[in-house]
Amino acid sequence: MVYDEFWLQEHPYWSYDDAHATIDDEFPYAWATHWGIRSSTAPDHVDPDFWEEVQQLYGLAQRLVRAAVKLSGARLPESTRTLPSALAMEAEAERRKARELLQSLREQARPEVLNSPGWRMVERLLKEGGDAGRKERLFRTAVQIHAWPVFGTSPGLLARRCLELLDHLVRCKGLRAREYLSRVAACYVRGMRPEMAVMSRAVLEAALEDLDLEERVASIREVKGKRYDSLTDWIDAASAAGAIDEEGRLAAETVRDAGDTAAHKAPGLVPPEAEVLQALKTVLEQVEGFGRAA
Numbered sequence: 680m681v682y683d684e685f686w687l688q689e690h691p692y693w694s695y696d697d698a699h700a701t702i703d704d705e706f707p708y709a710w711a712t713h714w715g716i717r718s719s720t721a722p723d724h725v726d727p728d729f730w731e732e733v734q735q736l737y738g739l740a741q742r743l744v745r746a747a748v749k750l751s752g753a754r755l756p757e758s759t760r761t762l763p764s765a766l767a768m769e770a771e772a773e774r775r776k777a778r779e780l781l782q783s784l785r786e787q788a789r790p791e792v793l794n795s796p797g798w799r800m801v802e803r804l805l806k807e808g809g810d811a812g813r814k815e816r817l818f819r820t821a822v823q824i825h826a827w828p829v830f831g832t833s834p835g836l837l838a839r840r841c842l843e844l845l846d847h848l849v850r851c852k853g854l855r856a857r858e859y860l861s862r863v864a865a866c867y868v869r870g871m872r873p874e875m876a877v878m879s880r881a882v883l884e885a886a887l888e889d890l891d892l893e894e895r896v897a898s899i900r901e902v903k904g905k906r907y908d909s910l911t912d913w914i915d916a917a918s919a920a921g922a923i924d925e926e927g928r929l930a931a932e933t934v935r936d937a938g939d940t941a942a943h944k945a946p947g948l949v950p951p952e953a954e955v956l957q958a959l960k961t962v963l964e965q966v967e968g969f970g971r972a973a
Contacts, residue, residue, distance in 0.1 A: 707824045711737075714817075729810075733817055740821035763818070770815040777809075863959065867952050873941040876949045879959045880910070880938025883931060886962070887913040890969055892920055910935050922969040923962060930961035 714733045715722040721730035739762055781802060785793065792798055863882060866875035887910070895916035900908045914931045917923045923931060934955060941949045949955075 710820065710824065732814065736814060736818045737821045740818055741825045744822060744825040766811070766815045766818055769811040773809050773811040863956065867956055870952065872949050872952050875952050876934075876937040876941035876955055879934050879955050880942075883934045883938075883959060883962060884910050884913065886966055887917050887922075887931075890917060890920075890922055890966060892916040892922070895920055917966065920969075923965045927962050927965040930958040933958040934962065 711717055713722070714737075715725060715730055716734065716737050721727040725733070743763070784801070788798065863875055863878045866878050892913065896908050896912050899912045899915050899919075900906075903912070905912075914923075914928060914935065917931070918928045933950070937950050937955050937958075
């Protein structure tokens with residue numbers, strides 16, 4: 680199937696993920712043409728006010744994807760960082776009202792009305808939603824279009840992972856922690872589970888070694904009668920020094936074990952990427968400001 684601006688006039692809210700199932704690389708250009716993304720004025724078939732909103736959503740999607748790649752979302756305005764969740768909440772509220780209205784109409788309508796073409800049209804329009812739902816779909820399509828050239832896998836999955844990563848970033852405290860997290864960003868967005876586990880373990884080790892704990896680690900190694908220190912020794916030292924609490928220790932062990940499993944045991948048994956990312960973020964936030972990390 681060929682996607683062009685004429686086809687999109689009949690299917691304006693078709694997403695890149697839908698089109699990508701046919702491996703059609705023309706969709707982004709056709710989508711941008713249909714919505715007048717590169718135009719100085721709104722196309723004849725798009726309301727000028729809505730066109731301006733689409734332009735803004737497209738630009739914000741681009742900024743969010745770039746922030747996901749660089750893990751620099753903290754530099755974005757609060758309104759931009761929270762845009763995905765705000766759009767989702769507005770769309771869900773709209774869908775909830777539509778469901779309630781549809782149910783009320785069903786209860787009041789006569790049986791012959793429920794079986795008519797007119798009723799099916801009303802039902803379809805209510806399920807499609809209003810402006811909030813349309814804006815959310817357009818925004819997610821824009822994220823998919825911007826993310827695809829960077830990460831190169833399913834546009835829908837890319838969009839979801841980019842927004843999940845940004846959510847972690849928004850909640851992550853501390854510049855140094857974000858800098859460490861940036862090293863695993865690409866693996867997370869691409870869904871590279873074993874690679875992310877190995878990289879997360881390396882990032883954890885680097886973050887702990889960046890603390891001023893060499894003497895503690897040497898003492899632990901001496902007590903254990905070991906010639907070389909291990910990541911477990913650094914975790915023990917960080918715990919003893921108060922750099923991490925019990926939650927942080929468990930999180931560090933989760934990252935360590937995931938990396939060891941991916942590298943030396945069974946990559947297929949590695950925990951989900953989101954679980955490893957959350958554990959790594961927990962440790963990095965706790966060690967932020969300790970020792971040389973200050």
